[in-house]
Amino acid sequence: MNKMRILWVDDEIDLLKPHILFLEKKNYSVATCKSGSEAIDRLENENFDIVFLDENMPGLAGLETLNEIKEKQDNLPVVMITKSEEEYIMEEAIGNKIADYLIKPVNPNQILLSLKKNLDHSRLISEKTTSNYQQEFRKIAMDLSMVNTYEEWVNLYLKLIYWEIQLEDIEDAGMFEILESQKNEANIQFGKFIDKNYAEWFKPHTEAPVMSHTLFKEKIVPEISKEQPTLLVVIDNLRYDQWKVLEPVINNYYKKDKEDSYYSILPSATQYARNAIFSGLMPSDMEHLFPEYWKNDTDDGGKNLFEAEFLDTQMKRLGLTNFKFEYHKITNFKTGRKLTDNFKSLKNNDLTVVVYNFVDMLSHSKTEMEVVKELASNDKAYRSLTLSWFKNSPLLEMIQQAQQLGFKLILTTDHGTINVKSPSKVIGDKDTSLNLRYKTGRSLTYDSKDVLVAKNPKDLHLPSINMSSSYIFAKSDLFFAYPNNYNHYVSYYRNTYQHGGVSLEEMIIPFAVLQPK
Incomplete structure (x- = not known):
């Protein structure tokens, strides 16, 4: 195995001889130079894995050297070492994407830790993640044999999602295959659980989870008020693992107040589940009470054309007639762009509901288009594609504007997909x-x-x-x-x-x- 090569740049490099000997004993190769300009010359002619750079040098100073290195080799990790703790120096260095920042005098173990963090990061994380999952595997297997309530199923599913996202970037494909088989077993057991309990959830005096038809009353109504406008975003067909990869992007603008879950009704399909959210009714009740809004599977025409009307009836039934609300459905980029451009006009609403249909379209496109089959060939790729869409979508711009206008944000979906x-x-x-x-x-x-x-x-x-x-x-x-x-x-x-x-x-x-x- 080739030694990792370090370039250490310091005008007092002779004083660092003990540190260099320590690193060489740890099987690193260390080259040295005494000035920024000498470092730039060496980097043009030789390959290094990391640079240790003194901030306070005569001639080309540390920050100037850093700028030149990053212009030429943006991905080369640079660790800045300085006597100064002045804030502006830290900010300049961090702004130039340094890999680490150490304050003199540094001890050998600090240097070693920085190397491990930057050069062995992927390998160490991979090994630690694999080791942790191996331990957790036994616990999940044990939980799987005992899980017997809807709350326990939520907790188990969230554990599986956590490990799926943790394991997706490690090099040990075998571990991922083990997780896949554990997910499959979980779904087999979950199917038996739903078979046994689902019909019972509708009987009086039976403990049941919040479901599509009770979501609005139980979880959304307690969050809306006259004091703060609320933006409710329902991203059609969004799975829990997809929410988990969108969450860090949203966290740039919003802090999470609470995260919870609920159960989709069966069929876990838009026509049933999303109509149930907005009407607060199960499908047979929608058909009976609002035949003008409900369409069965075999009826012609769109099946979700009256969500705004369903929501209006539910608001009235719950005595929320003094709340001003608007409903918007986004089915393409153009309508998303239009709503984003006019978002400020919504600030006087108590509740603004936005149904966003992109993820549903993505899943249907995977069936019909070869290019999408390639781009979303598995769950990891499907998450990645969803994240890429979200980062460049009018929806993210909408969320940014909502944050600036002081909206509370509620984000959910109607059902997932498999x-x-x-x-x-x-x-x-x-x-x-x-x-x-x-x-x-x-x-x-x-x-x-x-x-x-x-x-x-x-x-x-x-x-x-x-x-x-x-x-x-x-x-x-x-x-x-x-x-x-x-x-x-x-x-x-x-x-x-x-x-x-x-x-x-x-x-x-x-x-x-x-x-x-």
């Missing part, structure tokens, strides 16, 4: 719904071990298309496929992102309340 891997054969008549993760219709034939079944839709507060309709929901990472043209269909939809079924990714939803910094 990367489907395995087909499950299903047979239905021509009126069977088209979704790949749930089906409703008459005379459905299916593999019972693959699905949660609602033979009587009213048990789950779902509408019936006709008298003998039932619902089935795919579990884990399965997707429904018809026997006709089976191989083509399976090949087309495998490894695409779908929603509507029973999985941790689709049903456990992030809910965050943030205050402007």
Whole structure:
């Protein structure tokens, strides 16, 4: 293995001989020079892994040398070493992207720590992360055998997401495969839990999680007030792991007041879950009370065209008629840009609701476009693509403006999505719904071990298309496929992102309340 090469620049380099000998014993190669100009010359002709740079030198001073190094080799780590603790020197150095800042006199262990931090950083993090996950693996496996409440499932899922994000950049692919198998096992057990408990949650006097139809009343209403405007952002189809990678960007403008979760209703699909959020009702009640707003799967036309009207009815039902609110749905860049440009006009609202549809479009595009299949080939890439969109979106600009205007920010979604891997054969008549993760219709034939079944839709507060309709929901990472043209269909939809079924990714939803910094 080649030794790491250090260039140490100090006009009193002879006094540092003990430090240099110490580093050479630790298997580092140390080259020295006594001036900034000499350092620049050496860097043009030789390759180094890191530079130790004295701030106070005659001739070309440390900060000037730093500027020249960064102009030529922006990615070369530079550790500034100085006798001065003056704030402006620190700020100048940090502004020029130094790797570390040490105050003289430095001891050998400080130098060694800085080297480890900058040169061995990835390897050390990888080893430590792997070691920590190996220990946590056993605990998660034990939790998985005992988890029995909706709160415990949330906690377990958040642990799996934490480790998924921690492990995604390490070199040990085997560890990531172990985590994947643990996630798969968790989803199998979660499917059994939902099968056993979901219908019970709707019975009187049964302890149940906050769900789509109770979210507004239970979690959002307590946060809105006449004293501070609130911006409620519902990013369609946003998974919990995607929220976790967006959160650091939002933290530049907002500090998190609370983070919580809730459960999507079944089907975990926009037409059902998001209408339930805004109406405060389950689908069968929407169909009964507001037939002019509700459309079933087999009806023509858009299924989420009346969210603003549903919200208005819920606000009135909850006695919130004195609150001024507006609802906006963003389905493309142009409408997002327009709302951003006019955002200041919303500052007099008590509640501004923005439904943002990009992530949903991304998941559908992955099914239909080869280029998106390449860009979002797995969950890591899907998170990365979502983050890239968000950083360059009108939505982020909207959040920045909301912070400047003093808005409270509530960010959530209606359901998540899962990367489907395995087909499950299903047979239905021509009126069977088209979704790949749930089906409703008459005379459905299916593999019972693959699905949660609602033979009587009213048990789950779902509408019936006709008298003998039932619902089935795919579990884990399965997707429904018809026997006709089976191989083509399976090949087309495998490894695409779908929603509507029973999985941790689709049903456990992030809910965050943030205050402007």
